[in-house]
Amino acid sequence: AGFVAIACGWTHSVGLRNDGTVVTWGDSSDGQRNDAPTGAGFVAIACGWTHSVGLRNDGTVVTWGDSSDGQRNDAPTGAGFVAIA
Numbered sequence: 814a815g816f817v818a819i820a821c822g823w824t825h826s827v828g829l830r831n832d833g834t835v836v837t838w839g840d841s842s843d844g845q846r847n848d849a850p851t852g853a854g855f856v857a858i859a860c861g862w863t864h865s866v867g868l869r870n871d872g873t874v875v876t877w878g879d880s881s882d883g884q885r886n887d888a889p890t891g892a893g894f895v896a897i898a
Contacts, residue, residue: 822860825878827867829858835867843879850875859897868897 816836818829825839825846833853837846843863850867855875857868864878864885872892876885 818858820858820860820865822865822878823862825860825863825865827858827860827865829855833870837865843881845878848877850877857897866897868894
């Protein structure tokens, strides 16, 4: 499957394939790769310094990677999100 989006963090990257799956590469010292979600249904991705965010087609947000400043633990819950950055 081809890529429809690429996002880059400090030392890791995330790709969104046209089948809605997420692929990660690079550093994983803070879980940037090892904690990445599996399965399809993603429509957008974004990266911070050492964390990443994915938007699913049901409007929910998924986060993975570092959470030393609440990047994951304080993420919004629920559906209805239409974009991430």
